Amino acid sequence: MTILRFAVSPLWETVAALRVLAEPGYHPVHRRWADWAGRKLRDLGEDPSLLTVLASRPVVPEFLIPTPGGRTISFDEEVSFLPTVAKPPRIAAAVAAEPLARPLLDNREEALGAVLDRFRAVHDAIVAPFWHRLEGVLQGDIERRGRRMVDAGAPAMLAELHQDVGYDHPDVVVHGRRVVPGDRDLVLVPSAFVWPDVYLRDSPVRLALVYPAHGFGSLWERPDVPTGHSLARLLGATRARLLLELERPGTVTELARRLGVTVGAVSQHLAVLRGAGLVVSRREGREVVSLRTSLGLALVVGEVP
Structure with missing residues (x-):
């Protein structure tokens, strides 16, 4: 039986922020933030790790964005959990065919350590300074969606997340693709930076759907x-x-x-x-x-x- 729940992920917001900066013209609503954050990111210097490469891929490797087990988790908790998630078989399944990612397989401990260091530096530079405002938007969205689910039911709430999301029991439909949750949790993750898209993380343990949080445009x-x-x-x-x-x-x-x-x-x-x-x-x-x-x-x- 599928369990439907919500979660806020500061780690995902950091990844998604990097994705916005990689293609700022695609996200005009974030232009003010992107101008500021781009300067902060340049101040950090060139990325000595694989983080920017991995975060900018069309499909972010599963081991880089584990779905939170609860509604609220800190960035430090999330990032400290990555070495447990990023085991060689999962890394190989995601990036084995990409020569640039070979260090994660050939020297996993050193390469992953560099990714984690860069992760923390990026988060501190471009997300942490306004996290209190961002979290208010994300948590507020969860409250809003939760009330809607109580009033109208889960199918109606899911259909209102995004124009490309629907529910056709027992499937969740994303961009026309039918996904069967089965016994997996379906975790809904509001995000300020995913707009104008939705992002589906389809893993054997949890199915995570990242969608644009209501009211994110007022953040800046x-x-x-x-x-x-x-x-x-x-x-x-x-x-x-x-x-x-x-x-x-x-x-x-x-x-x-x-x-x-x-x-x-x-x-x-x-x-x-x-x-x-x-x-x-x-x-x-x-x-x-x-x-x-x-x-x-x-x-x-x-x-x-």
Whole structure:
């Protein structure tokens, strides 16, 4: 029986970001970010590893983008898991016919170590600086899709992910290709950088479908002048300040300290903002961290139609 679930993958976003930079004209919505990120990437110098080559292929090797086992995972956790996934048989199945990739087979430990080092450097340079905003969009999309699945069912939700995605029981249809999940999990991975396409990762263990996250286009917009007064008239002073503070993630205790109000008051205001789809919260250990969603960001920058 197929289990349908969602996951956020910072590792995939790093790979997808490299793919955008390899062909920026194909992704005009990311032009502002691409101009900035291209400079950051050039500052790192030439890629001494195989990461850029592997990430830019039409089909990214499976061992480079393992599907997360849960909804939320950190980049460090994902990248540290790669040596376990990138075993010689899986590497050989993906790139054995490509001479450029021979180092991964002939000297796997050294070549893979170079890939991991470059992975971390690229992530730190072009994704980590705005990950708090990006994660809010991705987590907000999951909340939105989850509510839609409850209201209309999984087939309707799947059909709304992208024009090239459909569901014809028991198959998932992607770009006209029928894929039978079987006993595999079907993991839906929202992404800011995959637009305008979808990306299917078809592996023996998990079937992952990467699709454009709702509201990703507002990521690169920033107001020239703070809109706190307008937000305060709309939401009330405390909720407006809270939405502005959630430019970066925060726990209830942290937000209460930053706003100078009680923990109870923050909890109540967050509940209202979550109900309106402006904020999403998730548990990290013993703490609950809140993030601004794409709708919350659009409201802050004045782009809500």
